[in-house]
Amino acid sequence: MxxxxxxxxxxxxxxxxxxxxxxxxxxxxxxxxxxxxxxxxxxxxxxxxxxxxxxxxxxxxxxxxxxxxxxxxxxxxxxxxxxxxxxxxxxxxxxxxxxxxxxxxxxxxxxxxxxxxxxxxxxxxxxxxxxxxxxxxxxxxxxxxxxxxxMPRLTLLAYGSSITQGAGSLNHANGYVQQAAQRLGLDAINLGLSGSCFCERGLSDFIASRRADLVFLELGVNMRGQVPADEFEARAAYLLDRLADAAPGRPTLLTTIYPNRATRSRYEADAFREEELKFNEALRRLCSEPGRAGGEIRLVEGTEILGDFAWLTSDLIHPSEYGHIRMGERLADALRPGLTALLESRTAPV
CATH class of the missing domain: 2.60.120.260 (Galactose-binding domain-like)
Incomplete structure (x- = not known):
């Protein structure tokens, strides 16, 4: 604007x-x-x-x-x-x-x-x-x-929870999304929403309307205990479909829920852990469906991005400043194949 x-x-x-x-x-x-x-x-x-x-x-x-x-x-x-x-x-x-x-x-x-x-x-x-x-x-x-x-030629759009919004980092520039974008030479559109990443239809339509060359999504952690697993899957599917309709073939990366207190709970009947397992399976199903997002959607496990439980702050949900920086390195690595393919497709002879 x-x-x-x-x-x-x-x-x-x-x-x-x-x-x-x-x-x-x-x-x-x-x-x-x-x-x-x-x-x-x-x-x-x-x-x-x-x-x-x-x-x-x-x-x-x-x-x-x-x-x-x-x-x-x-x-x-x-x-x-x-x-x-x-x-x-x-x-x-x-x-x-x-x-x-x-x-x-x-x-x-x-x-x-x-x-x-x-x-x-x-x-x-x-x-x-x-x-x-x-x-x-x-x-x-x-x-x-x-x-x-x-300005950077290509743009990364990110949507997710407070983690994606940068909570836990001492300033926004050190949030993991911004860190990943800087490492790849990308501009970043950060649409993270603390405690309120609920994939509402109107919001999904808006996200799909934004111009971006790559998309990264961190979904699920805010909807545990708030939305049934089947409803979560339907909301996530709608967002993915809208993104694909808006820009067929655009590289899209989706992560499962990052490790947190519930992931490592010592209580067998932890409701959040049970919901988390269901939500992660829903995300895996969506990514495995043939033709979803034009075949350009890829899944990365949350443990591949947040690779060490000690990268969290003491609330055991948000990454620390160090955690954000390390996650930014790993997110950049996860995004790089899609970025490389995108650049090659735009330079290929017609």
Whole structure:
């Protein structure tokens, strides 16, 4: 989405709230948010993975942003390079002053290319809080959205629980989805929903409508004890079918539930463990059905991504910062075959 010479990445809607200044960065449109669970409507307003991107004609620019209900952190990058971290206080607009790093002028341009972002692109990246945009200018210079060749060429879309949303990492940039995307030189659209990944039909339709070159899905953990196994399977099937209809042949990776407290429960009658086993079998069935998602859907076991129980925090459900980084490495490895096939298909002679 573009607005006032800026590109808003992972933003489906810039929402004005009655009686309040600024525009909220929403990952989901209002009509989709209204169809979610009570908790889902709250978590859907978090701006994790949203970015404000632009190129300034002058060496100095400023962006005025803020946090809505609770404090949050914004990381500033110049291209692929971390530039600054700003703590935003709830209800208080903050002006972020930006100046082209002087040392960039003294190195070979090729050294600044990194993972796909031009070193001319400013990026304001938001963590898991409701971010608000108030304005931006270049002190008389011009602001423009980055050109396509100034950003990663391919995009990964991810949908899942709080784990996919980045819970447990100290900042969103170290969440495992963002880590995997960076390792592969991909842009990331993160549509994780903490405690509320329920594959509602309206949400599935919206996800399918988003442009992306690869898709990663982490389903099931939030629906244990909330949705019967057959209903979970039907919801997951609908999402997979909608994704396949929207982009036949697109590489799609689906994981079973990551190891957690229930997985390793010492009690034979643990209801969550029983549900988890049923849900995982449902995911395996969906992936084994001939023709599902045009044959491009692949299953990875959750134990292959979260390979060590000690990668969890003490709540035994969310990965730690270290866990997210290790999971990002493994997710990148799991996505690489699909990415390679995609690139080969696009360069093959016709």
């Amino acid at each position: 573009e607005h006032q010479g800026l590109y808003f990445h992972n933003v489906a809607e810039l929402e004005a709230k009655p009686g309040l200044s600024g525009l909220r960065l929403q990952r989901f449109p209002q009509d989709v948010r209204r169809t979610l669970t009570d908790k889902g409507r709250i978590k859907a307003e978090l701006s994790n993975g949203c970015e404000i991107r632009f190129v300034a004609s002058s060496r100095i620019a400023r962006v005025i942003v803020g946090a809505a209900e609770e404090d949050g952190t914004a990381l500033v990058y110049r291209g692929d390079f971390l530039h600054a971290s700003h703590r935003l206080r709830a209800g208080m607009p903050e002006t972020i002053l930006l100046e082209t790093p002087e040392r960039f002028d003294g190195v070979e341009p090729a050294a600044l290319g990194g993972s796909g972002f031009s070193p001319d692109v400013w990026r304001i990246c938001f963590d898991r809080f409701a971010a608000v945009f108030y304005g931006a200018d270049a002190y008389g210079g011009e602001l423009r959205p980055p050109a396509p060749d100034e």
